[in-house]
Amino acid sequence: MSRIQFDSVTKRYEADILAVDNFNLDIHDGEFLTLVGPSGSGKSTLLRMLAGLEEITEGEIRIGDTxxxxxxPRKRDIAMVFQNYALYPHLSVRDNMAFGLKRSTDLPAEEINERVREAAELMGIEELLDQKPKHLSGGQRQRVATGRAIVRDPAVFLFDEPLSNLDAKLRKHMRTELQRLQQTFETTTIYVTHDQEEAMTMSDRIAILDTGTLQQVGSPREVYNRPKNTFVAQFIGSPSMNMFVSKLDRSGDRPRFVGDIDLPISERQAESIAARSDADQFLLGVRPEHIHVHETSVEESVRAFVDIIEPLGSNDLLYFELESNIDVTSVIGNSIDIGEDEQGDEEEYKVFIEPESIPQRYENSDDPVYLTFDTEYVHVFDPETGENLSLDQRSTPEAQTESATGAGD
Amino acid sequence: MASKTRDTEELFGFEMSPKVVTWAKALGFHAVLWSLVFVVLMPVLWMIVVSLNQVAFDTFIENPGVWLDGASLDAYRRMLYETNFITWFGNSVIVTVSSTVLSIIVCTFGAYSIGRLRFKGRKAVATFLLLTQMFPLILVAVPLFLIFRDIGLFNSLIGLTIAYVAFVLPFSIWMLRGFYENLPEALEEAAMIDGSTRIGAVVRVIVPLSSPAIATTAIFAWIFAWNEFVMALILINDDAKTTLPPGLSSWIGQYSLQWDLLMAGALGATLPLFIILFFLQKYIINGLAEGAVKT
Incomplete structure (x- = not known):
């Protein structure tokens, strides 16, 4: 019905700037799919190509089977909510919402009026129908823009960062509201955002993009628990995954990683990693919740020094430094994006702890704390390709089919 | 006593009570304002004075009674019944209205395409448009006369209209283009997704939003066409087909100069502009695009 297919879609701008590179994705009917990525990753370009606002350089996009x-754009049976809402300032809220119905259907005026009223009721904006957009608050404008989209009952909803102009509290509220609407209408929805939290909370599936290339597609849990590469690992999850550099040492009787952190691994894992990569050093990715902090030395623990402890309420975030660490950027290949954040502090190590389980006096002191790792949650990445080498052992058949269409590169 | 507040204010070094200061400031402000208005309107006032009774300036000042005694609407009567004034006025209206309407239509779409559509040579078109404004009108008028004579547009109001549109367009397009570039593109995109064609989006969304800019452009085109003298003089040589400016100038004879008639004509020619500005000024002030997007 209204499934959407991207078939080898490529977008190139004049001076050979590659915005989207050979993008393949199949979006099911009624699915809520989020395109997420940093700015310049091509997510908005994809949405605009789907809407018909941007030409497709190569490849094909199908809506339904067309x-x-x-x-x-007017013939594609889509409705779009823009980041700046794009309400027609010279028209009242009622006329804004009726605009599309008047243009794209030949419904009688009473029918249009009725549908506008229903949509306004659904969005809770009936009393604003005769106002002009400039008299509305940001949240109200957002509702009108969404109402303008749903009133047309299109085959596809497109959202281009619709919540980024709202304050944090309202954003969270609208997030659930949009989700509820989508579930009511069961309309195929594509949602573009740079906010991984929005992507995680709202979507059936997430497609993660970087520099015009699809990195991974999957359910929120899948991309969180089984990131295909360093970029996805770092981009999804807040705070982001810790990345340590270690060598695989198979000389002893048990193979183990030695370097920033020392970890024993099973023979089978070592075998599989060595079979897939001939790299000397590896990146070990550990999420902050998979590290445990002890005040005294325990077996297989790593010494670390506390920088600062941030209370977050239900738990605290502890920033630490290792005794000596190898610079991640010195190890990784040139083409590898480890998704460092705006401050560039990808080397900041973080761990979640129970509130006040580690006393404040450790902050910036010379007293070490001792870290242990949940070895089954440690991801091993190839520093040259960024690929997650530990993925196969844990992947399920379901995950393989889901990510098969996501292989954009 | 240290906490006693001051109940006087200082203005130009004089101590005065606050009430007096407020009053003095208002007086000064209005004095300056109204003297300016008077200076600007003085010629218009003199036009009215002379059109009613042709007197010298010093006579009017020394003895206004003389002027009042001889005041009559005779000049207006002569203007309406003994000259071609009404025909010229009609010609002016035809040329001005049609060239304004035509240039608005052309420049709305012209400015939109230069401001929004991405096509090769867009910048070159914009630059060449402006280039035509570098030549003085009279320099263009002579070759234009030769061309119009050859293609049969000489001595016709259509020809004059085309000449006016051609001359007004570059500037109008540049003015509107700047306005269009500042309108959020998402507005037309929303309209196009909502079922409009691109032209439909321009007509239904862009034009209503740019009405202040279009009104400004219209006023510019109107004033230009209404006041234009050189082209009308060169491109029209039939007294019944000419417009007001060359028409009025023909009243300045070699031996006689009827100041009262000339001033009556000038007033009659000024009136439509007054009316137009009066009605359109609110569009110039209005900022309609306000509230279009979150700022």
Whole structure:
């Protein structure tokens, strides 16, 4: 019905700037799919190509079973909510919402009026129908923009960062509201955001993009627990995954990682890693919740020094430094994006702890704490390709089919 | 006593009570304002004075009674019944209205395409448009006369209209283009997704939003066409087809100069502009695009 297919879609701008590179994705009917990635990753370009606002350089996009490459936006049966809402300032809320119905259908005026009223009721904006957009608050404008989209009952909803202009509290509220609406209408929805938290909480599936290339597609849990590469690992999850550099040492009677952190691994794992990569050093990715902090030395623990402890309420976030660490950037290949955040502090190590389980006096002191790791949650990445080498042992058949379409590169 | 507040204020070094200061400031402000208005309107006032009774300036000042005694609407009567004034006025209206309407239509779409559509040579078109404004009108008028004579547009109001549109367009397009570039693109995109064609989006969304800019452009085109003298003089040589500016100038004879008639004509020619500005000024002030997007 209204499934959407991206078939080898490529977008190139004039001066050979590659915005989207050979993008393949199949979006099911009624699915809520989020395109997420940092700015410049091509997510908005993809959405605009689907809407018909941007030409497709190569490849084909199909809505339902119709190729839409050559269709103008008005013939694609889509509705879009823009980041700045794009309400027509000279029209009242009622006329804003009726605009699309008047243009794209030949419904009688009473019918249009009725549908506008229903949509307004659903969005809780009936009393605003005769206002002009400039008299509305940001949240109200957002509701009108969403109402304008749902009133048309299109085959596909497109959202282009619709919540980024709202304050944090309202954003959380609208998030659940949009989700509820999508579940009511069961309309195929594509949602673009740079906020991984929004992506995680709202979507059936998430497609993660970086520099125009699809990195991974999967359910929120899947991309969180089984990131395909360093970029996904770092981008999804807040705070992001810790990355340590260690060598695989198979000389002893048990193979183990030695370097930033020392970890024993099973013979089978070592075998599989060595079979898939001939790298000398590896990146070990550990999420902050998979590290435990002890005040005294325990077996297989790593010494670390506490920088600062941030109370977050239900738990605290502890920033630590290792006695000596190898610079991640010195190890990784040039093409590898480890998704460092805006401050560039990808080397900051973090761990979640129970509130006040580690006393404040450790902050910036010379007294070490001792870390242990949940070895089954440690991801091993190839520093040259960024690929997650430990993935196969834990992947399920379901995950393999889901990520098969996501292999964009 | 240290906490006693001051109940006087200082203005130009004089101590005065606050009430007096407020009053003095208001007086000064209005004095300056109204003297300016008077200076600006003085010629218009003199036009009215002379059109009613042709007197010298010093006579009017020394003995206004003389002026009042001889005041009559005779000049207006002569203007309406003994000259071609009404025909010229009609010609002016035809040329001005049609060239304003035509240039608005052309420049709305022209400015939109230069401001929004991405096509090769867009910058070159914009630059060449402006280039035409570098030549003085009279320099263009002579070759234009030769061309119009050859293609049969000489001595016709259509020809004059085309000439006016051609001359007004570059500037209008540049003015509107700047306005369009500042309108959020998402507005037309929303309209196009909502079922409009691109032209439909321009007509239904862009034009209503740019009405202040279009009104400004219209006023510019109107004033230009209404006041234009050189082209009308060169491109029209039939007294019944000419417009007001060359028409009025023909009243300045070699031996006689009827100041009262000339001033009556000038007033009659000024009136439509007054009316137009009066009605359109609110569009110039209005900022309609306010509230379009979150700022």
């Amino acid at each position: 190729p839409v490459n050559r269709l103008p």
